[in-house]
Amino acid sequence: MGSESRKTFLPLDPMSFSNESKAVIDFIADYYENVEKYPVRSTVEPGYLSARLPESAPYCPEPLDDILKDVHDCIIPGLTHWQSPNFFAYFQANASTAGFLGEMLCSGFNVVGFNWVSSPAATELESIVLDWMGKLLQLPSSFLFAGTGGGVLHGSTCEAAVCVLAAARDKALKELGGWENITKLVVYASDQTHFTFQKAAKLVGIPPSNFRFIETSFSTGFSMSPEKVRIAVEDDVKSGLVPLFLCATVGTTPTGAVDPIAGLGKLAVEFKLWLHIDAAYAGSACICPELRHYLDGVELANSISMNPHKWFLTNMDCCCLWIKEPKLLTDSLSTDPEILKNTATKSEAVVDYKDWQIALSRRFRALKLWIVIRRHGLANLMHHIRSDIAMAKRFEEFVRKDRGSRSWCQESSHWFASVVGGIYVIRCAIGATLTQQHHVDALWKLVQEKAHTLLKEREH
Amino acid sequence: MGSESRKTFLPLDPMSFSNESKAVIDFIADYYENVEKYPVRSTVEPGYLSARLPESAPYCPEPLDDILKDVHDCIIPGLTHWQSPNFFAYFQANASTAGFLGEMLCSGFNVVGFNWVSSPAATELESIVLDWMGKLLQLPSSFLFAGTGGGVLHGSTCEAAVCVLAAARDKALKELGGWENITKLVVYASDQTHFTFQKAAKLVGIPPSNFRFIETSFSTGFSMSPEKVRIAVEDDVKSGLVPLFLCATVGTTPTGAVDPIAGLGKLAVEFKLWLHIDAAYAGSACICPELRHYLDGVELANSISMNPHKWFLTNMDCCCLWIKEPKLLTDSLSTDPEILKNTATKSEAVVDYKDWQIALSRRFRALKLWIVIRRHGLANLMHHIRSDIAMAKRFEEFVRKDRGSRSWCQESSHWFASVVGGIYVIRCAIGATLTQQHHVDALWKLVQEKAHTLLKEREH
Numbered sequence: 001m002g003s004e005s006r007k008t009f010l011p012l013d014p015m016s017f018s019n020e021s022k023a024v025i026d027f028i029a030d031y032y033e034n035v036e037k038y039p040v041r042s043t044v045e046p047g048y049l050s051a052r053l054p055e056s057a058p059y060c061p062e063p064l065d066d067i068l069k070d071v072h073d074c075i076i077p078g079l080t081h082w083q084s085p086n087f088f089a090y091f092q093a094n095a096s097t098a099g100f101l102g103e104m105l106c107s108g109f110n111v112v113g114f115n116w117v118s119s120p121a122a123t124e125l126e127s128i129v130l131d132w133m134g135k136l137l138q139l140p141s142s143f144l145f146a147g148t149g150g151g152v153l154h155g156s157t158c159e160a161a162v163c164v165l166a167a168a169r170d171k172a173l174k175e176l177g178g179w180e181n182i183t184k185l186v187v188y189a190s191d192q193t194h195f196t197f198q199k200a201a202k203l204v205g206i207p208p209s210n211f212r213f214i215e216t217s218f219s220t221g222f223s224m225s226p227e228k229v230r231i232a233v234e235d236d237v238k239s240g241l242v243p244l245f246l247c248a249t250v251g252t253t254p255t256g257a258v259d260p261i262a263g264l265g266k267l268a269v270e271f272k273l274w275l276h277i278d279a280a281y282a283g284s285a286c287i288c289p290e291l292r293h294y295l296d297g298v299e300l301a302n303s304i305s306m307n308p309h310k311w312f313l314t315n316m317d318c319c320c321l322w323i324k325e326p327k328l329l330t331d332s333l334s335t336d337p338e339i340l341k342n343t344a345t346k347s348e349a350v351v352d353y354k355d356w357q358i359a360l361s362r363r364f365r366a367l368k369l370w371i372v373i374r375r376h377g378l379a380n381l382m383h384h385i386r387s388d389i390a391m392a393k394r395f396e397e398f399v400r401k402d403r404g405s406r407s408w409c410q411e412s413s414h415w416f417a418s419v420v421g422g423i424y425v426i427r428c429a430i431g432a433t434l435t436q437q438h439h440v441d442a443l444w445k446l447v448q449e450k451a452h453t454l455l456k457e458r459e460h
Numbered sequence: 461m462g463s464e465s466r467k468t469f470l471p472l473d474p475m476s477f478s479n480e481s482k483a484v485i486d487f488i489a490d491y492y493e494n495v496e497k498y499p500v501r502s503t504v505e506p507g508y509l510s511a512r513l514p515e516s517a518p519y520c521p522e523p524l525d526d527i528l529k530d531v532h533d534c535i536i537p538g539l540t541h542w543q544s545p546n547f548f549a550y551f552q553a554n555a556s557t558a559g560f561l562g563e564m565l566c567s568g569f570n571v572v573g574f575n576w577v578s579s580p581a582a583t584e585l586e587s588i589v590l591d592w593m594g595k596l597l598q599l600p601s602s603f604l605f606a607g608t609g610g611g612v613l614h615g616s617t618c619e620a621a622v623c624v625l626a627a628a629r630d631k632a633l634k635e636l637g638g639w640e641n642i643t644k645l646v647v648y649a650s651d652q653t654h655f656t657f658q659k660a661a662k663l664v665g666i667p668p669s670n671f672r673f674i675e676t677s678f679s680t681g682f683s684m685s686p687e688k689v690r691i692a693v694e695d696d697v698k699s700g701l702v703p704l705f706l707c708a709t710v711g712t713t714p715t716g717a718v719d720p721i722a723g724l725g726k727l728a729v730e731f732k733l734w735l736h737i738d739a740a741y742a743g744s745a746c747i748c749p750e751l752r753h754y755l756d757g758v759e760l761a762n763s764i765s766m767n768p769h770k771w772f773l774t775n776m777d778c779c780c781l782w783i784k785e786p787k788l789l790t791d792s793l794s795t796d797p798e799i800l801k802n803t804a805t806k807s808e809a810v811v812d813y814k815d816w817q818i819a820l821s822r823r824f825r826a827l828k829l830w831i832v833i834r835r836h837g838l839a840n841l842m843h844h845i846r847s848d849i850a851m852a853k854r855f856e857e858f859v860r861k862d863r864g865s866r867s868w869c870q871e872s873s874h875w876f877a878s879v880v881g882g883i884y885v886i887r888c889a890i891g892a893t894l895t896q897q898h899h900v901d902a903l904w905k906l907v908q909e910k911a912h913t914l915l916k917e918r919e920h
Contacts, residue, residue, distance in 0.1 A: 009840050009847075011556040011773050012543070012893045018489040022482055024561050028568035029478040042580050046809040049584035055606070057592040061837040064561070071565065075827070078581025082571045083472070090578065090799070095570035096471040101484050101524070105531065107563040107775045108488035110555035111542045118550065120502050121538025124509035132517040146515070155615060156819035162622075166663055179667035180643050195797045196820055203626055203793075203818065205665015207639040254799055309821070313471050315567045316823050333663075337655045339550070339714055339878045339887070349506040358663065358818070359616035360656055361769070363776050367535070377521040380469050387469075418799045427799070433472045 020064050027068055031076070035084050035434070044078045085434035088443060091253065091281055092311050092388075092431035098375035099315035102368025109367075114360050116350035117342045123351055126153055126366035132373060133320055136287045136381075137306070140299045143322040151322040152356040153365045157280045159358055160305040160321040161200035161247075163329060168245050168274035168302075169204055170332040176242065185244040186210045186236045190224035190259065192252040192420075194278060201245070210241065218421045222257035224248065226267045233271050246273045248301070250294050251282020254420045254427070258282065258294050265300025277304040280319070284311040285389070288382050311431055313384060314372045318365055321356075330355040388431040391440045395430060398444040480524050487528055491536070495544050495894070504538045545894035548903060551713065551741055552771050552848075552891035558835035559775035562828025569827075574820050576810035577802045583811050586613055586826035592833060593780055596747045596841075597766070600759045603782040611782040612816040613825045617740045619818055620765040620781040621660035621707075623789060628705050628734035628762075629664055630792040636702065645704040646670045646696045650684035650719065652712040652880075654738060661705070670701065678881045682717035684708065686727045693731050706733045708761070710754050711742020714880045714887070718742065718754050725760025737764040740779070744771040745849070748842050771891055773844060774832045778825055781816075790815040848891040851900045855890060858904040 010016070052074045082093045113122030130151030134144045141147025154160045165187070173179055187201045191213045202208050212232050216222040233243045246268050248259040261277060268275035277298060283306025285291045298304060305321040308314035323329055334355035344350045354360050373381070418427055426447070430440060470476070512534045542553045573582030590611030594604045601607025614620045625647070633639055647661045651673045662668050672692045676682045693703045706728050708719040721737060728735035737758060743766025745751045758764060763783045768774035783789055794815035804810045814820050833841070878887055886907075890900060 008896075009843050011554075011558065011836065011840075011844065012492060013557070014489040014492040017492060017557045017560070018485055020557050020561060021485045021488075021564065024564050024568075025478055025481045025485065028481075028564065029474040031568065032472060032474040032477060041577075044580050046576065046580070046804060046807070047584070049581060050588060053585075053588055055591070056595050057833045057838055059838045061840055062834045064835065067831055067834050071827075075581045075585065078579070078584065079569060079571055080577070080579040082579070083569070090572070093570055093572050094471075095568070097473070097477045097480050098471065100477070100564075100567055101480060103567040104481065104484050104488065104560075104564065107560055108484075108491065108555070109539060109543070110553055110775050111539055112550070112553050112776060116506065117501075117540070119538070119540040119542070120504050120506070121509060121535045124507070124538065125513075125535065128510060128513055131515070135516050156821045158819040158821075162663065162818060169665075179669070180640070182642065182665055183640050194820075195795045199793065199795055199818075203622065204663060205629075205642055209639070315570050316572060317821060333659065335655045335659055338880070341878075344506060347506070358622060358659075359618040360654075361616045361618075361777060367531075371527055373517045374522045374527050375524065376471065378517055378519045380471075380521055383469050384471065418801075420798070 023064060023068070027071070032083065035081055036086065038076070038081050038084065040084045040086050041080050042078050049074060049078060083432065083434060085432055085436060085439045086443070087432045088428045088430060091429050092433075093309060093316060094311060094313045094431070094433045095315045096313035096372065096433055098372045099313055099368055101375070102371040103315050105367045105371075106364045109364060111364055112361055113364055114354040114362055115340060115342070115345060115352035117344045119364070122364045122366065123353055125370055126353065127151070127351055129366045129370045129373070130320060130322065133308070133369065134322055136378060137283065137295065138286075138292055139304070139322060142299065142324050143304065149322060149324045150326040150351070151320055152353055153369070154305075154319040154321055154357055155317040156319050157194065157278060157305055157307060158196040158200055160319055161197050161276070162203055162358060163321070163333060163356070164274065164276050164303045164323065165200050165204045165206070165245060167328040167332040169206065171328055172242060172244055181242065183207055183210070184240070184242045186212060186241050187245045187247070188212045188214060188229055188232060188243070188273070189247040190214045190216050190249070192216050192222050192224070192254055192257055193247050193249055194253050194280070197247045197278070206244075212236075216257070216421065218423060222252065222255050222421060224259040224264065226260060226263035229264065229267055233267070233273070243271050243273050245276065247276050247278055250277060250279035250286070253281065254418055255425075256282060260297075261295060262297025262300065265297040269300055274303070275301040277301045279304060279306040281307070281310050284308065285385050287378065288385055308369055308372065311385070311388070312372065312381070313376060313433065314369055318369055326356070333357065388435075391435065391437055392430040394437065395428065395440050395444060402448070483524060483528070487531070492543065495541055496546065498536070498541050498544065500541050500544045500546050502538050502540050509534060509538060543892065543894060545892055545896060545899045546903070547892045548888045548890060551889050552893075553769060553776060554771060554773045554891070554893045555775045556773035556832065556893055558832045559773055559828055561835070562831040563775050565827045565831075566824045569824060571824055572821055573824055574814040574822055575800060575802070575805060575812035577804045579824070582824045582826065583813055585830055586813065587611070587811055589826045589830045589833070590780060590782065593768070593829065594782055596838060597743065597755065598746075598752055599764070599782060602759065602784050603764065609782060609784045610786040610811070611780055612813055613829070614779040614781055614817055615777040616779050617654065617738060617765055617767060618656040618660055620779055621657050621736070622663055622818060623781070623793060623816070624734065624736050624763045624783065625660050625664045625666070625705060627788040627792040629666065631788050632702060632704055641702065643667055643670070644700070644702045646672060646701050647705045647707070648672045648674060648689055648692060648703070648733070649707040650674045650676050650709070652676050652682050652684070652714055652717055653707050653709055654713050654740070657707045657738070666704075672696075676717070676881065678883060682712065682715050682881060684719040684724065686720060686723035689724065689727055693727070693733070703731050703733050706735050708735060708737050710737060710739035710746070713741065714878055715885075716742060721755060722757030722760065725757040729760055734763070735761040737761045739764060739766040741767070741770050744768065745845050747838065748845055768829055768832065771845070771848070772832065772841070773836060773893065774829055778829055786816070793817065848895075851895065851897055852890040854897065855888065855900050855904060862908070
């Protein structure tokens with residue numbers, strides 16, 4: 001009664017916070033109960049939502065029930081259900097209870113830990129959890145705070161790419177003695193590398209014509225050949241250009257290809273290229289000792305990133321970036337305005353993460369990754385990876401035993417078609433949090449049915 | 461029993477999701493109940509946390525209770541409590557129940573709406589809510605989807621700045637006919653403009669020496685003089701440089717100064733400068749008709765951004781960016797990889813937000829802003845702004861009536877010192893969600909006591 005009789009506007013009253021939040025928890029739990037029943041891919045047409053919602057904001061407050069009804073009736077039908085066990089498109093975006101709890105605490109505390117003093121726990125937990133994660137991946141100590149490097153949480157690989165490219169760029173421009181040399185800098189990647197690196201290179205001002213796509217092929221599993229990189233680098237040097245940056249991928253988006261890190265690393269050292277390893281997708285798997293070899297040679301890299309928000313049961317968004325020489329990052333990205341001066345920063349005893357990323361503001365994402373790791377433990381995290389791989393192998397076996405079902409291709413409710421090395425392929429990314437073996441079996445049945453129908457149509 | 465007897469690892473089981481989430485809700489509600497009791501600024505020393513937590517991740521899963529105990533015992537003491545009603549530092553980061561609910565739904569659905577087809581509702585709700593918000597600010601239709609422009613949600617002003625700077629850069633480089641002209645581009649801001657624009661300009665490859673800080677002074681309320689900008693622009697043109705971009709601020713970080721938008725807008729039109737308005741902080745206030753005049757002249761700008769995650773009861777992170785010619789943004793930022801090709805995109809009937817931002821991945825932030833607006837309604841949102849302003853005016857009155865308490869200055873638990881125009885000031889940002897009048901009165905009492913003590917010390 002006390003709180004109800006108050007006339008004041010109380011947008012963060014603990015009692016209503018608790019009641020309304022629990023109603024939303026029930027709503028989401030119900031969504032998970034039913035997610036399998038929805039068509040994975042929304043069937044709405046462009047513009048569907050503007051026909052259902054008002055054109056302008058309401059003047060008066062609306063009850064939560066009305067809002068949740070609209071979420072149910074208007075939003076859910078327009079979702080592509082990434083958490084459906086039948087979602088096999090793009091890549092997995094693993095939600096988990098632990099990840100959700102971390103997001104709740106992050107949003108609840110709502111601290112803005114741009115530097116140490118603005119919330120010491122946010123900074124320190126992030127450094128600790130980056131070391132935890134780095135150790136799970138058996139990264140050399142040159143990438144850890146416990147050694148001579150360090151790590152940071154970004155929102156996305158592209159953000160990480162922009163930051164390491166800027167660091168590499170600024171180091172090179174300093175050595176070359178002038179900003180006009182920016183037009184000479186060259187970035188190397190394969191034709192399978194995530195397009196985000198091309199975008200990032202252009203964003204930091206490297207001419208798009210200086211981005212080299214090294215050709216890959218089916219015969220080498222779409223992995224990047226160090227010899228082909230060498231030819232491109234030597235060509236550019238001959239032309240008076242300055243090879244700057246090489247991106248190697250562990251688990252490419254189109255096919256999950258793995259570039260040979262050790263071979264590319266030796267080349268990078270020889271030509272003083274900044275080697276970044278993009279392990280966004282498959283990096284998570286390297287916590288399993290039997291899969292760790294994909295990272296062999298990582299000690300030759302300058303930086304490496306991976307996304308727990310893909311295959312590591314961590315809700316969006318969470319990208320780990322480790323760097324061998326954090327000073328190069330902070331030399332490029334640091335700012336020192338009057339308003340943020342403080343004794344902790346002056347003492348140089350602390351990390352100020354604003355100087356490790358694009359933005360000033362940042363969320364307390366470390367809580368999320370910390371809780372994911374603790375709540376599951378390495379044991380269950382490895383179990384998670386291994387059971388997904390077992391399901392993928394089972395599916396691979398289905399395909400291998402079959403013949404000729406390669407001639408149909410449409411974007412569908414479950415998977416996405418793509419062209420890789422001139423070959424039209426159906427991608428199938430197994431590993432959504434809720435996917436179980438019977439979902440994979442059902443997928444194969446669907447594939448067979450669709451292929452059968454198409455082949456029949458052809459005959460007529 | 462059914463779910464408990466299963467031996468399978470179930471990281472997203474609806475039952476345990478519900479139980480564990482509700483335990484965390486209780487934890488956060490308890491935090492809000494007690495937040496006033498904590499010292500606003502953490503008293504921990506650098507490195508405090510590594511002494512309390514293990515060096516490596518656990519092998520076995522840990523119970524939620526143990527984790528929450530550590531959050532309570534180890535994390536909370538290391539927080540600077542941005543949600544404390546006694547928080548007056550930096551700027552407000554308004555959490556609210558509505559904002560939290562939106563974050564929960566965003567994290568619960570965990571969809572990745574990088575293009576329309578990957579989750580139509582995420583894209584369409586974002587476009588709708590950007591139009592809602594734009595209308596609340598009475599932006600001209602040239603910034604709305606309902607008109608000829610459009611908007612997008614970013615995580616931060618810096619991200620928005622990087623994107624509009626890249627768009628302006630690429631438009632200019634196209635007109636100038638070659639990437640080597642990047643070294644000629646010049647960006648203008650005042651010495652009060654948020655340092656994020658300087659960082660963003662460097663990030664997109666504009667030489668740091670081409671960033672002009674227009675001097676401001678106490679006498680003109682630290683606002684940027686169009687005449688001074690004109691002098692700088694004309695100087696640069698004479699030197700063969702190319703004036704590119706002008707940033708005007710509505711509510712600067714150091715003092716809340718407002719630049720004269722109309723005057724700067726006319727200048728921008730005359731010299732074909734891209735005018736961006738950074739209304740991150742004070743933009744929220746412009747939903748009140750009596751304060752809307754601060755945006756007069758906005759029709760002359762090319763883009764405008766404001767952060768609901770500051771003063772608009774929206775939990776981190778949420779930055780609105782509106783742009784008059786979205787095509788310039790997408791020309792600069794779009795990518796078209798095989799894996800994302802789809803019929804909706806080909807039809808050009810949809811927005812693909814990946815081409816409006818840095819990253820590919822994106823969270824469904826629109827849910828949050830939509831719920832904040834609906835749950836509060838314009839009526840209560842205006843009430844929120846007006847009551848904060850009333851409290852700030854009350855504090856201003858206290859200061860005005862007092863004399864001579866200007867000679868002490870230390871970073872403290874509640875506010876931050878800064879130097880503005882050579883004057884040492886104590887900043888006090890009133891507007892945390894939970895702040896009430898008696899907190900502001902208590903702050904003034906504390907200021908007086910501290911000043912008194914310092915003056916006494918001086919006498920001795």
